[in-house]
Amino acid sequence: MFLGCQFSIYPMSSDFIGVILHAIRALDRYKDRLEIATDDLSTTLIGPPEALFPALKESFIAAAEAGGHVVMNVSLSRGCPGEPDDPRCRTDQVRARNVAGEADPVAAALGHMQRVPPSGVKTAAQIALYPLGRIDYMDQIGACIAFTKRAGVFAKGKHFCTKLAGDAADVFQAIEQSFLGFGAPEDHVVLTAVVSKGSPSAA
Amino acid sequence: MFLGCQFSIYPMSSDFIGVILHAIRALDRYKDRLEIATDDLSTTLIGPPEALFPALKESFIAAAEAGGHVVMNVSLSRGCPGEPDDPRCRTDQVRARNVAGEADPVAAALGHMQRVPPSGVKTAAQIALYPLGRIDYMDQIGACIAFTKRAGVFAKGKHFCTKLAGDAADVFQAIEQSFLGFGAPEDHVVLTAVVSKGSPSAA
Numbered sequence: 001m002f003l004g005c006q007f008s009i010y011p012m013s014s015d016f017i018g019v020i021l022h023a024i025r026a027l028d029r030y031k032d033r034l035e036i037a038t039d040d041l042s043t044t045l046i047g048p049p050e051a052l053f054p055a056l057k058e059s060f061i062a063a064a065e066a067g068g069h070v071v072m073n074v075s076l077s078r079g080c081p082g083e084p085d086d087p088r089c090r091t092d093q094v095r096a097r098n099v100a101g102e103a104d105p106v107a108a109a110l111g112h113m114q115r116v117p118p119s120g121v122k123t124a125a126q127i128a129l130y131p132l133g134r135i136d137y138m139d140q141i142g143a144c145i146a147f148t149k150r151a152g153v154f155a156k157g158k159h160f161c162t163k164l165a166g167d168a169a170d171v172f173q174a175i176e177q178s179f180l181g182f183g184a185p186e187d188h189v190v191l192t193a194v195v196s197k198g199s200p201s202a203a
Numbered sequence: 204m205f206l207g208c209q210f211s212i213y214p215m216s217s218d219f220i221g222v223i224l225h226a227i228r229a230l231d232r233y234k235d236r237l238e239i240a241t242d243d244l245s246t247t248l249i250g251p252p253e254a255l256f257p258a259l260k261e262s263f264i265a266a267a268e269a270g271g272h273v274v275m276n277v278s279l280s281r282g283c284p285g286e287p288d289d290p291r292c293r294t295d296q297v298r299a300r301n302v303a304g305e306a307d308p309v310a311a312a313l314g315h316m317q318r319v320p321p322s323g324v325k326t327a328a329q330i331a332l333y334p335l336g337r338i339d340y341m342d343q344i345g346a347c348i349a350f351t352k353r354a355g356v357f358a359k360g361k362h363f364c365t366k367l368a369g370d371a372a373d374v375f376q377a378i379e380q381s382f383l384g385f386g387a388p389e390d391h392v393v394l395t396a397v398v399s400k401g402s403p404s405a406a
Contacts, residue, residue, distance in 0.1 A: 006329070006363050008397065010213035010274055017403060040404035041329050041397055044362050071213055073276050075331065075395060077363045081341055126209070126244050128278065130333045130393060137335055138284055159247050160209050160280045160393075190333060190363075192278060192395055194211065194244055200220060201243035 001090060002083035004035075004046035007056060007074035009063045019066040026062035030055040035088065042073075048091035049180060057119070057172040060195060064121045064168070069198040076179050079188040081133075097180040100140060100187075109147040109181045113173060121168040123197050125153075126161040127175060130190040131183030144182040148174055161192075171195060204293060205286035207238075207249035210259060210277035212266045222269040229265035233258040238291065245276075251294035252383060260322070260375040263398060267324045267371070272401040279382050282391040284336075300383040303343060303390075312350040312384045316376060324371040326400050328356075329364040330378060333393040334386030347385040351377055364395075374398060 011019035024043060027036050034047035034055060045052050060072045078094060099108035129144045131137040145162050148154045153174045155165040164171050175193050183189035196202075214222035227246060230239050237250035237258060248255050263275045281297060302311035332347045334340040348365050351357045356377045358368040367374050378396050386392035399405075 002362075004362060006361070008274070011215065012213065012217075012219035013215070014217040014271075016215035016272065038404075039361075039366075040327055040402040041366065041399055046362065068217075069219065071211070073397065075363055080363065082344075083362065124243055128393070130335060132333060132335065132340055133338055135336055135338075141285075158209070158242075159207060159249065159286065160278055160283065163242075163244065190331070194276065196244055199243040201241075 001078070001094070002080055002086050003049065003052070003078040003089040004044060005052065005056070005074050005076040006042040006044055007072060008042045009059065010071040010073065011063060011066060012069040013066065015066070019063055019070065022066065023059045023063035026059045027055050046086060047088050049093045049176065050091065053172060053176045057168060061119050061121055061168060064197045067198070069200065072195045074193050076191045078179070079186060081188060094180055095185045097177060098185045099181045100184045105143045105182070106146045106150060109177055110150055112177050112181065113151055116169045116173055119168040121197055123166065123168045123171050123195050124155065124199065124202055125164040125171050125193060125195040126158060127164060127178060127191060127193045128161040129178055129182055132188040132190065134187060140182045144178050147178065147181070168195070168197070204281070204297070205283055205289050206252060206255070206281040206292040206294070207247065208255065208259070208277050208279040209245040209247055210275060211245045212262065213274040213276065214266060214269060215272040216269065218269070222266050222273065225269065226262045226266035229262045230258050249289060250291050252296045252379060253294060256375060256379045260371065264322050264324055264371060267400045270401070272403065275398045277396050279394045281382070282389060284391060297383050298388045300380060301388045302384045303387045308346045308385070309349045309353060312380055313353055315380050315384065316354055319372045319376055322371040324400055326369065326371045326374050326398050327358065327402065327405055328367040328374050328396060328398040329361060330367060330381060330394060330396045331364040332381055332385055335391040335393065337386070337390060343385045347381050350381065350384070371398070371400070
C-alpha cells in the first residue's frame with residue numbers, strides 16, 4: 001500500500017512566504033510518521049491516514065491564522081500500482097473505514113463520522129473522487145456525493161466536482177471519509193480537494 | 204460529449220482581487236464559444252478544446268503580467284458519463300489529436316506538437332492524468348509521461364504527478380496534448396494541472 005498526497009498552500013497575501021512557512025512548520029510534529037518533502041510547487045506527504053489527515057488539517061488551520069484569503073489544494077492518492085509498498089503507509093484505517101462493499105454505503109460512511117471539536121475556521125471547498133481501474137466507478141462517485149449530502153457539508157453540485165461548506169474540522173473529516181470510504185480498499189483511488197477560507201467572493 | 208474544466212488563479216499578493224479580475228477579463232473574447240461561470244472557488248469553462256486551451260493560457264499570462272508569484276490550478280474533464288451531451292463541446296479535436304490506439308502513441312503525440320511562439324513567461328508545473336473506467340489505465344498514464352519526457356517540458360517524476368518546466372506556451376501545449384491524446388476519445392478522462400510562475404523557491 002502506498003498512500004499520500006501532494007498539497008499546496010496559497011495565501012492571497014504579499015506576506016505569502018511567512019504564511020507558507022508557518023503552515024509547513026505545523027507538520028513538524030508528524031515528522032516521525034510521515035515522509036515530508038517540499039519543493040517550489042507542493043509538499044509531498046507519505047504515510048498512514050491517521051497521521052496524514054490531522055497534518056493536513058493543522059497545516060491549513062495554521063495558514064488560516066494569518067487572516068485573509070488562503071487556499072489549500074490537495075491531491076490524495078492510495079493504492080497506486082506504480083508505487084512501491086511502503087511500510088510507513090501500513091494501516092488498518094482504509095479497510096476499517098471503507099464502505100464500497102456495504103449494502104448501504106452512504107449510511108455506513110455516515111457511521112464513521114465523529115463529532116469533532118470545531119476549528120472556528122469557516123471554509124468552502126470542492127472535491128472530486130476518481131476511483132481508477134474499475135468499470136463501475138461512477139457508482140462509487142455517486143455514493144460519495146450522496147454521503148456528502150447527508151454529512152452536513154454539501155453546498156451544491158458543480159460540473160466536475162462537489163462543493164462543500166462548513167467548519168474546517170467537518171470539511172476535512174468529510175474529505176477523509178470520502179477518500180477512505182469509496183472505491184474498494186485495494187483500488188487505486190484519487191481525491192482532489194480545494195479548501196478555501198476568507199474569499200471576498202464568498203456569499 | 205462534455206468537455207471543460209474548473210480553474211482557479213492564486214496570486215500570492217495582497218492585490219489578488221485585481222489580478223484575478225484581470226485574468227478573468229482575458230476570457231471575455233471567448234464568451235461566444237465557452238460557457239464561463241465564476242464563483243468563490245473557481246471558474247468553470249465548458250466548450251471545445253480549440254477555444255478552452257487558448258482561453259486558459261491567455262488567462263494565466265494575464266495573471267502573470269502583474270509580476271510576482273502566481274499559480275493556476277486546473278481540473279480538466281472530457282467524456283464524463285454523468286454530464287449531458289452539449290452541442291457547444293462538439294469538436295473533431297479529441298479524435299484528431301488522440302493517440303491511444305496508435306502503435307507508437309508517444310511518437311504520434313509528439314507529431315501533434317507545433318512550434319508555438321514563446322510567451323516569455325517561465326513556468327513550473329505538475330500534472331496528473333486519470334483515464335477512468337478502463338482496466339489498463341496505467342498504460343495510458345505511462346505513455347503520457349513518456350510523451351512529456353520527449354516533448355521538452357519534463358522536469359522530473361514526483362509521487363502522484365509529473366513535474367514540467369518551460370515557457371508557458373510549451374507547457375500549456377503539452378498539457379493540451381496530454382489531455383486530448385491519452386485515454387480513448389470516448390473515455391472519461393481527467394487531467395489535473397498546477398502551473399506556477401515566479402515562486403521564490405524555484406531553483
